Amino acid sequence: MLRKLTIFIILGLTVHLNAQETVNLESLKKQLQEMQRVQDAQKAQIDQLTQQLQKLSASPSTSTPAPAKTAEQVKLEKELTVELAAASPEPETKSITSDSLKAKAWSPSDPIPVMRSGSAYMNISFDALIDTGWSTAPQPDMQLQLGDHDPQKRGFSLRNAEIALDGAVDPYFKGFANIVLKLDNDNQTTIELEEAYVQSTTLPLGLQLKAGQFFAAFGRQNAQHPHQWAFVDSPIISTRAFGPDGLRNVGTQLSWLAPLPFFTELTLGILDGQGGTTHSFRNRGDADVLGVQRFAGRTTFDRHLEGIQDLIFVPRISSSFDISDRQTIVVGVSGAFGSNDTGPHSRTEVYGADLYYKWKPENAMEGFPFVSWQTEGMYRRFGAGEDVTAGLGAENIRDYGVYSQILYGFKPRWVSGLRAEYASGNKASFDPNDPFRGERYRVSPVLTFFPSEFSKLRLQYNYDHGQYFEDAHSIWLQLEFLLGAHGAHKF
Amino acid sequence: MKHTLSLLLLLATTLAASAKLNVIATTADFGSLAKEIGGDKIDLTILAKPTEDAHFVDAKPSFIVKLSKADAIVEGGAELELGWLPPLMDGSRNSKIENGKPGHIACAEGISLLEVPSTLDRSKGDIHAAGNPHFMTDPANARIVAAHLAKAFSQLDPKSATTFQANLAAFQTHLDAKIIDWKKQLAPYKGRTVVSYHNSWPYFARAFDLRMDLYLEPKPGIPPSPAHLVEVITKMKEQNANVIIVEPYLNRKTAESIANRTGAAVLDFPGFPWAPKTGDGSYIEWMDYLVNTLARGFEIKH
Numbered sequence: 001m002l003r004k005l006t007i008f009i010i011l012g013l014t015v016h017l018n019a020q021e022t023v024n025l026e027s028l029k030k031q032l033q034e035m036q037r038v039q040d041a042q043k044a045q046i047d048q049l050t051q052q053l054q055k056l057s058a059s060p061s062t063s064t065p066a067p068a069k070t071a072e073q074v075k076l077e078k079e080l081t082v083e084l085a086a087a088s089p090e091p092e093t094k095s096i097t098s099d100s101l102k103a104k105a106w107s108p109s110d111p112i113p114v115m116r117s118g119s120a121y122m123n124i125s126f127d128a129l130i131d132t133g134w135s136t137a138p139q140p141d142m143q144l145q146l147g148d149h150d151p152q153k154r155g156f157s158l159r160n161a162e163i164a165l166d167g168a169v170d171p172y173f174k175g176f177a178n179i180v181l182k183l184d185n186d187n188q189t190t191i192e193l194e195e196a197y198v199q200s201t202t203l204p205l206g207l208q209l210k211a212g213q214f215f216a217a218f219g220r221q222n223a224q225h226p227h228q229w230a231f232v233d234s235p236i237i238s239t240r241a242f243g244p245d246g247l248r249n250v251g252t253q254l255s256w257l258a259p260l261p262f263f264t265e266l267t268l269g270i271l272d273g274q275g276g277t278t279h280s281f282r283n284r285g286d287a288d289v290l291g292v293q294r295f296a297g298r299t300t301f302d303r304h305l306e307g308i309q310d311l312i313f314v315p316r317i318s319s320s321f322d323i324s325d326r327q328t329i330v331v332g333v334s335g336a337f338g339s340n341d342t343g344p345h346s347r348t349e350v351y352g353a354d355l356y357y358k359w360k361p362e363n364a365m366e367g368f369p370f371v372s373w374q375t376e377g378m379y380r381r382f383g384a385g386e387d388v389t390a391g392l393g394a395e396n397i398r399d400y401g402v403y404s405q406i407l408y409g410f411k412p413r414w415v416s417g418l419r420a421e422y423a424s425g426n427k428a429s430f431d432p433n434d435p436f437r438g439e440r441y442r443v444s445p446v447l448t449f450f451p452s453e454f455s456k457l458r459l460q461y462n463y464d465h466g467q468y469f470e471d472a473h474s475i476w477l478q479l480e481f482l483l484g485a486h487g488a489h490k491f
Numbered sequence: 492m493k494h495t496l497s498l499l500l501l502l503a504t505t506l507a508a509s510a511k512l513n514v515i516a517t518t519a520d521f522g523s524l525a526k527e528i529g530g531d532k533i534d535l536t537i538l539a540k541p542t543e544d545a546h547f548v549d550a551k552p553s554f555i556v557k558l559s560k561a562d563a564i565v566e567g568g569a570e571l572e573l574g575w576l577p578p579l580m581d582g583s584r585n586s587k588i589e590n591g592k593p594g595h596i597a598c599a600e601g602i603s604l605l606e607v608p609s610t611l612d613r614s615k616g617d618i619h620a621a622g623n624p625h626f627m628t629d630p631a632n633a634r635i636v637a638a639h640l641a642k643a644f645s646q647l648d649p650k651s652a653t654t655f656q657a658n659l660a661a662f663q664t665h666l667d668a669k670i671i672d673w674k675k676q677l678a679p680y681k682g683r684t685v686v687s688y689h690n691s692w693p694y695f696a697r698a699f700d701l702r703m704d705l706y707l708e709p710k711p712g713i714p715p716s717p718a719h720l721v722e723v724i725t726k727m728k729e730q731n732a733n734v735i736i737v738e739p740y741l742n743r744k745t746a747e748s749i750a751n752r753t754g755a756a757v758l759d760f761p762g763f764p765w766a767p768k769t770g771d772g773s774y775i776e777w778m779d780y781l782v783n784t785l786a787r788g789f790e791i792k793h
Contacts (some may be wrong), residue, residue: 176779201581201589206559206584257556257582258561259559320551321553328549328553362542363543363739364547365742367547412742452616452617452712487572489550489578491549
């Protein structure tokens with residue numbers, strides 16, 4: 001009904017327009033406004049009449065049908081549409097006044113200039129790493145693949161599906177949470193609150209405070225989530241120093257950007273230091289056949305916090321230099337100091353040094369080509385306590401190792417890489433069944449293809465040589481997909 | 492005596508330096524305008540190289556140091572720098588340039604962005620949720636951003652407000668005259684098709700009445716596929732297109748192979764103020780270069 005009326009009005013307006021000698025914009029606008037007004041008035045009238053009709057009778061077919069649109073009407077309607085469009089306020093470019101250069105007023109056909117990123121309170125993303133592969137070792141998780149998010153068995157596995165949330169909490173804090181779901185080797189789902197912390201935004205003097213559960217700022221690899229890794233698995237020495245999960249715990253961290261002409265950041269993390277995610281510290285270890293919890297062969301005791309010496313202190317200093325516009329280098333030294341559960345006064349110390357170098361030309365396309373080189377060395381002294389019943393005296397268990405990896409992004413979306421690793425330690429009261437000890441090296445070429453920034457396909461070969469296992473060859477294929485908005489990563 | 496003098500001199504220069512606004516611009520287009528407006532009242536640093544792909548700049552720690560000392564950051568605010576600016580801002584620990592502070596200047600404010608997606612769907616490629624962020628390729632937008640910068644700088648340094656306003660007036664007068672020239676120069680080619688590698692030029696197309704809806708990329712951020720390129724070639728022939736523009740960081744070879752099959756000319760078209768010979772250039776020099784290059788390109792006959 002309403003549409004029909006509008007057509008009549010348009011028709012009438014057209015006739016009227018045709019009668020005019022000149023059609024100018026102003027009168028057209030006025031007519032449009034008038035049309036709108038008339039239409040509104042008529043709409044109100046129609047509504048009123050409809051209501052009356054409904055009251056009076058239940059029969060809806062009282063109104064006479066309007067005549068169908070003739071070809072001429074359609075033509076006129078089109079003509080008018082074109083005329084109206086041509087009369088839009090954009091002037092011809094021949095005579096440009098400063099006024100016409102200014103932004104034109106917003107009209108409903110324009111996009112709404114709203115910052116979309118600001119319309120959500122947080123970034124939400126879901127990222128899954130799906131592995132498949134084969135190893136000459138029947139159970140790669142026993143000796144070879146010791147990281148919790150590494151591919152750990154022949155066939156298919158999914159060791160890391162993370163939900164990452166981040167955003168501004170309020171004007172004072174930013175918040176971050178990383179909830180990891182993984183399928184164990186019996187395909188049971190386990191969940192871990194990998195990270196959940198706030199970070200200050202308004203401290204003066206170049207200070208920044210972090211509090212919650214987070215990865216300790218130790219070296220380069222430790223603080224990275226699996227989907228940032230350049231290889232499918234974590235380095236051998238990382239798993240030896242910090243266990244399958246990396247060093248992460250509840251605590252706080254203060255960092256300071258030194259007022260120097262080059263980047264220098266000093267960080268001090270203080271972690272509670274208890275549990276499996278603090279592998280070399282207050283960690284009870286695994287239960288033996290009798291249900292006794294042991295670490296390094298010793299019966300462990302549940303050491304409660306007796307003083308600040310039982311917390312883990314993680315200091316780090318890192319600096320960065322731009323060698324040229326194309327080359328950047330980052331160097332760092334880290335430490336982690338705390339108690340362990342093998343004796344009343346037993347202490348653990350871990351030291352690390354790391355180097356990162358990147359070359360990328362100024363005209364790189366989508367970030368390619370590039371060359372990056374990352375090397376990290378670690379040393380752990382584990383002061384093991386005495387366990388008379390196990391026949392083990394107090395001693396220092398020393399482990400050290402290094403990995404070095406070079407990546408070459410040779411064309412957009414393609415990255416090839418090579419990693420070489422070595423890890424060893426002192427003999428101590430060494431248990432050959434301890435997969436975390438013994439001399440070992442590994443060589444891993446890798447090829448990664450990124451269909452887009454949000455997916456990747458990675459093929460990696462590992463050649464493993466260990467003092468206490470046969471040489472092993474493994475091949476892993478990893479598929480990653482990322483949904484949603486994920487915060488950008490650090491350099 | 493000599494020492495005292497040089498020490499005094501050093502002190503004086505340090506003081507003079509600290510009196511200037513320390514401004515960081517993410518990209519050279521905002522940087523060049525900041526230079527026009529700020530003049531000698533600001534110290535300017537531009538993070539991304541003009542030849543660099545501004546979507547993929549490395550978040551180098553040295554940038555954190557620069558941002559930590561900044562009085563103002565001039566950024567697009569339309570997610571072009573999304574992949575690298577947030578960690579730099581976090582690392583800078585500089586509350587003066589935080590979002591919402593006067594020292595945080597988002598140039599897209601007040602600009603009507605084109606191509607704001609109605610739905611966010613990555614199967615359509617790597618689209619920008621806020622709309623197309625390459626808005627500085629329309630000089631009318633540069634005019635708005637210049638005014639925005641003058642206002643923001645005046646707020647940060649009220650003593651220099653008159654200078655900023657004078658610089659703004661001078662720049663806008665110059666720009667307005669140039670816009671007339673540019674439009675005249677490209678007027679004969681109104682409605683002509685210009686093929687581009689990436690969809691970075693819808694604002695430029697709108698400003699100069701060009702048709703720029705053919706891209707070598709099938710979807711933003713997705714590399715050209717042969718099937719798509721066949722389609723591009725067919726459409727280029729239909730539309731009688733004879734120019735392909737390529738930014739310095741994109742793959743010129745792909746464009747050249749299309750050019751060989753269509754008789755089109757490949758034009759180097761920097762996406763940011765950049766003079767191929769001198770390295771950097773002002774906004775107006777850049778636009779001059781683009782307009783001249785394009786006008787010449789249309790005339791190339793094969």
